[in-house]
Amino acid sequence: MNALPEWVWIAAVLVAALTQTIRNTAQRSLADSAGPVGASLARFLYGLPFALLCALAVQASFGARNPLPDVNGMFWLWLVVGAIAHALGSVCLMSAMRSGSFVVAVALSKTEVVQIAVFATIILAEAPNAYSAAGMVFALLGALLLSTRGKGHHAAAASRRQILLSTFYGVATGACYALAAVGYRAAGLELTNLGHSAILVACWCVLLAQGVQVGTLGLWMLARERASVLAIFTDWRLSLAAGFAGTAASVGWYIGYVLRPAADVRVLGMVEVVFSYLVSRHLLGERPRLRENIAITLVVIGAIFACL
Template sequence: MAYLWILTTLVASVAQTARNAMQRSLTETLGTVGASQVRFLYGFPFALLFLLAVSQIGGEAAPAATGRYLAWVLGGAVTQILATVLMLATMRERSFAVTTAYIKTEPVQVAIFGLLFLGDHLTLGGALAIVVATAGVVMMAVKPGSPGLTAAGLRPAVLGIVAGAFFALSAIGFRGAILTLESGSFVLRATTTLAWSLGMQTALLVVWLGLFDRPALMKSFGAWRPSLMAGFAGAFASQFWFLGFSLTSAANVRTLALVEVLLAQAVSKRLFGQETTAREIIGMTLIVGGVVLLLWTHGT
């Protein structure tokens, strides 16, 4: 059980890599908010199915939601929406790789927010692991001869870093909600929180698009086939993120999640025959070193 969070995080990372690819392809047809909305609208039914299955298998009813619990969930839900919108907006201005460098400052930020809001303390080794792995991501994203992180101006840099901050806050909100629940197994508490969060996010975005961008809302209903797959992938990934948050600090989960960068690199090499440069090898080595240090610190 002490190391189960490692497995859940790895599964979530693979599912999220697939979800991001699907969601990004929808941005051109649905717009930034419309593409953000499909992961919630089409993910919510799957979250309810997950909750029903967990309740039936475990023989437990979903724990009651208190006002404090709902406040944590709402905080996580709203900041995740904002983070997703800002991430897709950044992708429209900069490359996927550079956007990743901005977003993946998240582990550093989630460690700070976790300490401030939840009292999740990090060891010196854990803090060093976060810094080393994050440095590896930045090194892989910024290549010699290509525009630097700030070459396109301050706007995409600010958007990306703020997106990372909102992703960090959403992780803290969801972990805070899970810890607030007083009954149920860690699986039931995580799945209950997933259902509540996706329900809130669906309601908020349907109302927003209905008031301010009805064409995008109608297009999301029309594009239900690709959106359904993106929704399932999103709900599946979130299920395993939440399981990780129920087992260990959000900083541990989000640092290990940097393996997504290695997965993306492997996919690029496999599908597109892209060569791996010496700089990318150094970056990957730093990521792996940071992750190994994190796991070693966690086990000592």
């Protein structure tokens, strides 16, 4: 199917996890002015030129005759499913960030790794092996420990309605991202099984998916939240940062999806939680507690199992 070294998917996913941390930071700031849908649209809209440049550059380096790999109906079906689920997940995540009980939402969104295993088994007949299952358990426990630090303080400050909203958005985020991962992998396999390079497929799929996402979210914004569209262009620097980082992350994730089962990719991608935590710790200059050191260790162990 491709002649890439085995470690390529690991490097791609680690880069994706790191750049996604940057994207989330920029997108979270945008959500305050543009709203959840607007912040998600900005991430895809401003990322579209970067996705196009990436696809053209990779296409030129491969020297292929056709500008696009051969596609079929099943490819488009799974790509659209993945793209829309991805966009909905982004909106749910932005909504979670504004719900008032972010820690609850983040913790529940980490159930994504379990939901991916279910979707992949049903849709792709890719049941996780023993190593993957163990990695899921370790990574999920570690992410929950990190995400729920200080839970008592936040729970006291949050109303019952806020906690219910956070619970809904958290589980919905995980479900959407899980379905997106499986949809993207299914679409990618339609092309890599025909002999196309995984990197070439990833770049073109990201471009096409972001086109679908811009069209879908753009129509929604014009119909329902037209006033918020201006904020996307007013905060263009922040939107540009979110777009660039988001595209870089998407290409990395997609390379992982076409080279490895989606469950393994997302388990390794849980190191994003560690990246986010370490960045916040560095900025605050605080020393990690025992609970947090244990959580980081669990996530790292889970990531190692996913690579086996």
